[in-house]
Amino acid sequence: MTATVVGMDVSRPYxxxxxxxxxxxxxxxxxxxxxxSGRRIAELTGSTQEGVRKALLRLANTGIVDQQEAGxxxxxxxxxxxxxxxxxxxxxxxRRALLTRLTETLGSWSPPPLHASVFGSAARGxxxxxxxxxxxxxxxxxxxxxxxxxxxxxxxxxxxVRDWTGNSANIVEVPEAALADLRRRRPAxxxxxxxxxxxxxGPEVTALLENxx
Amino acid sequence: xxxxxGHSQRCSPDDARNRYRHAVKFLEVAEIxxxxxxxxxxYATVAVSLAVLAGIAAADxxxxxxxxxxxxxxxxxxxxxxxxxxxxxGDAAKQLHQLLSLKDEAHYGFFDVSAAELRKALRRSRAVxxxxxxxxxx
Numbered sequence: 001m002t003a004t005v006v007g008m009d010v011s012r013p014y015x016x017x018x019x020x021x022x023x024x025x026x027x028x029x030x031x032x033x034x035x036x037s038g039r040r041i042a043e044l045t046g047s048t049q050e051g052v053r054k055a056l057l058r059l060a061n062t063g064i065v066d067q068q069e070a071g072x073x074x075x076x077x078x079x080x081x082x083x084x085x086x087x088x089x090x091x092x093x094x095r096r097a098l099l100t101r102l103t104e105t106l107g108s109w110s111p112p113p114l115h116a117s118v119f120g121s122a123a124r125g126x127x128x129x130x131x132x133x134x135x136x137x138x139x140x141x142x143x144x145x146x147x148x149x150x151x152x153x154x155x156x157x158x159x160x161v162r163d164w165t166g167n168s169a170n171i172v173e174v175p176e177a178a179l180a181d182l183r184r185r186r187p188a189x190x191x192x193x194x195x196x197x198x199x200x201x202g203p204e205v206t207a208l209l210e211n212x213x
Numbered sequence: 214x215x216x217x218x219g220h221s222q223r224c225s226p227d228d229a230r231n232r233y234r235h236a237v238k239f240l241e242v243a244e245i246x247x248x249x250x251x252x253x254x255x256y257a258t259v260a261v262s263l264a265v266l267a268g269i270a271a272a273d274x275x276x277x278x279x280x281x282x283x284x285x286x287x288x289x290x291x292x293x294x295x296x297x298x299x300x301x302x303g304d305a306a307k308q309l310h311q312l313l314s315l316k317d318e319a320h321y322g323f324f325d326v327s328a329a330e331l332r333k334a335l336r337r338s339r340a341v342x343x344x345x346x347x348x349x350x351x
Contacts, residue, residue: 031279
């Protein structure tokens with residue numbers, strides 16, 4: 001089965017990525033340098049093979065996805081020469097862009113955090129448009145709880161996240177002195193952090209929270 | 214991890230995060246061992262072996278995340294081929310290749326690892342980890 005390329009709708013070029021499943025398929029394909037089977041794309045997107053087959057047909061019609069026959073299989077590949085390719089890559093890379101922007105913002109803080117990481121669905125990449133962006137931030141021992149500059153940074157961050165993404169930020173702020181207690185008591189958040197967290201600033205979260213006895 | 218198919222094994226984003234954590238730990242211990250090599254040169258061999266394991270785990274993490282599979286071949290150089298299939302993975306695959314070329318010699322103690330080789334191995338391992346960390350952020 002080889003689709004005839006109909007082409008991008010030049011009057012509505014955004015239609016290349018207007019269907020949510022098309023976005024998920026493009027997210028997978030922009031992450032690979034070679035062709036991938038429809039079945040594997042379905043696995044990676046967590047979608048049905050039939051849904052993905054239809055999405056691939058739509059995308060192949062616009063030319064943003066190429067099809068290659070490989071024996072009895074058809075492999076699909078993102079067409080990086082397509083005019084829409086840079087825009088698609090930018091859209092499918094927004095999670096990384098958010099993490100980069102968070103890292104840059106936290107890196108510019110004065111006083112700086114001892115550690116900051118994102119955890120929960122934003123770290124796993126399985127959230128929805130309603131999901132909070134969960135952040136774990138460790139305040140260094142040298143910074144008082146009521147330090148004005150610190151407090152302003154902490155309060156501004158959720159506003160920044162909302163402006164950047166439309167999502168709420170949930171900040172778990174922990175003073176450095178409380179880390180030993182977290183290591184000892186190991187409340188549920190420690191497991192969540194060790195399983196999911198992506199470190200943005202400072203030591204890796206696993207090193208920060210591992211038992212140091 | 215899911216079932217194996219040929220020289221590769223299916224894996225999930227959870228597996229990707231697990232393998233990345235392994236990579237971080239291997240590198241952490243490699244750096245501790247590297248810090249001891251001036252007292253005892255045999256630590257350099259141990260540090261290189263751990264740096265290689267860190268690189269392999271990081272390659273697995275990037276491949277699990279982007280491709281949904283990781284190499285299970287006896288020949289670790291197959292992991293390079295898989296890593297090249299990850300978008301932007303060409304340079305990380307080269308670093309892994311250089312790292313793996315030290316593997317057998319260091320692992321089985323066929324030669325003493327020099328301080329310069331140790332530094333290179335750690336640098337290459339860090340480069341593959343940085344690529345995996347970035348891949349996990351997509």
